[in-house]
Amino acid sequence: MAIPVVDEAGRIIGVRTVDDVIDAIVEEHPEDVQRFGGMEALDEPYTQIGFFSMIRKRGGWLSILLIGEMFTATVMKHFELELSKALVLTLFIPLIMSSGGNSGSQATSLIIRAMALDEVKLKDWWRVALRELPSGIALGAILGLLGVLRVLIWQYMGIGGGYGVHYGLVAAVVGVALLGVVTFGSLAGSMLPFVLRRIGFDPASASAPFVATLVDVTALSIYFYVALFFLRGTLL
Numbered sequence: 001m002a003i004p005v006v007d008e009a010g011r012i013i014g015v016r017t018v019d020d021v022i023d024a025i026v027e028e029h030p031e032d033v034q035r036f037g038g039m040e041a042l043d044e045p046y047t048q049i050g051f052f053s054m055i056r057k058r059g060g061w062l063s064i065l066l067i068g069e070m071f072t073a074t075v076m077k078h079f080e081l082e083l084s085k086a087l088v089l090t091l092f093i094p095l096i097m098s099s100g101g102n103s104g105s106q107a108t109s110l111i112i113r114a115m116a117l118d119e120v121k122l123k124d125w126w127r128v129a130l131r132e133l134p135s136g137i138a139l140g141a142i143l144g145l146l147g148v149l150r151v152l153i154w155q156y157m158g159i160g161g162g163y164g165v166h167y168g169l170v171a172a173v174v175g176v177a178l179l180g181v182v183t184f185g186s187l188a189g190s191m192l193p194f195v196l197r198r199i200g201f202d203p204a205s206a207s208a209p210f211v212a213t214l215v216d217v218t219a220l221s222i223y224f225y226v227a228l229f230f231l232r233g234t235l236l
Contacts, residue, residue, distance in 0.1 A: 001017060001018050002015045002016065002017045002018070003015065003016050061209070061210075064210075065209055065210065065213050068210075068213040068214065068216075068217070069213055069216065069217075071217040072097075072216055072217050072220055075217060075220040075221055075224070076220065078224075079224040082224060082227065082228065082236055085235060085236055086227070086231060086235040086236055088163050088164065088170055088235070089170075089173070089223075089224075089227055092147075092173075092174050092177075092223075093220070093223070095147065095174070095178075096174075096177055096178065096181055096219050096220070096222075096223045097215075097216045097219050097220065099143055099178055099181055099182055099185070099219075100181035100182060100184065100185040100212075100215040100216065100218070100219035101185065101211070101212030101213075101215050101216060101219075102185070102212075103136065103139060103140075103181075103182040103185035103186045103189065103215075104185035104186065104188055104189030104211040104212060104214070104215040105189060105211055105212055106186070106189065107132055107136075107185070107186045107187075107188075107189030107190040107211075108189040108190070108192060108193060108211045110190070111128060111189075111190050111193045111194075111203075112193050112203050112204055115193060115197070115203050122194060122197055122198060125191065125194040128190050128191070128194070129187065129190065129191060132186045132187050132189075132190040133183070133186075133187055135186055136182055136183035136184070136185070136186030136187055137179070137183050139182050139183075139186065140178055140179035140180065140181070140182030140183045140186075141179055143178045143179075143182055144174070144175035144176065144177075144178040144179040144182075145175065147171075147174040147175050147177075147178045148171045148172070148174060148175040150174075151163060151167060151170055151171035151174055152167070152171055155167040155171075164235075166231070166234050166235055169230050169231055169234060169235070170231075170235075172230050173223075173226050173227045173230045173231065176226050176230070177219075177222055177223040177226045177227070180222045180226065181215070181218075181219040181222050181223065184215065184218055184219070184222065185211075185215045185219070188211070188214060188215060188218070189211045189215070192210075192211060192214070
């Protein structure tokens with residue numbers, strides 16, 4: 001129920017009770033949750049914090065995330081010609097981006113929790129990478145298969161008019177892109193906490209929105225390059 005606190009010479013200078021530990025956990029938990037949500041930790045209870053303090057705590061991270069998301073517009077501008085030729089590709093952009101972000105957020109949450117419990121240390125990054133790479137491939141294959149089935153079923157049932165005569169190639173693009181995006185998302189999401197800890201930041205700063213923003217830009221690039229590979233000479 002209590003533990004002694006001693007100095008370097010082993011002399012007792014006080015005690016810490018289980019209540020003290022619980023109070024510390026209760027105090028730290030909201031801060032970690034708030035950082036996970038992509039904002040600075042609040043110094044006061046939500047109902048008591050001032051309006052401008054709330055804007056300052058939330059606005060900084062939102063601005064950083066917005067700047068990151070601006071790169072998605074740059075990527076889409078780079079592939080503007082391809083999009084104009086194959087508008088069907090735009091239908092699957094939300095699916096591709098969200099799948100990559102979700103896989104990255106999962107991996108980040110797992111690693112940050114493992115770090116908090118001291119299950120993994122900074123030197124274990126390569127072990128985590130070797131574990132997340134095949135996991136990402138397997139998860140990507142599952143989602144890729146679901147993506148392919150979605151295209152084929154919608155084509156067969158004629159929902160929305162189908163995807164044209166090259167629907168098989170469109171299905172292949174979606175499936176392979178999901179495989180690549182989810183694999184990258186899992187790997188990037190698991191490595192980002194190690195990078196932040198290495199440069200002296202709290203790994204909790206690798207919040208789900210931050211990882212999702214990072215993966216979104218890469219996911220679009222992977223998707224469009226896969227489309228170029230499969231659709232060159234047909235839709236492109």
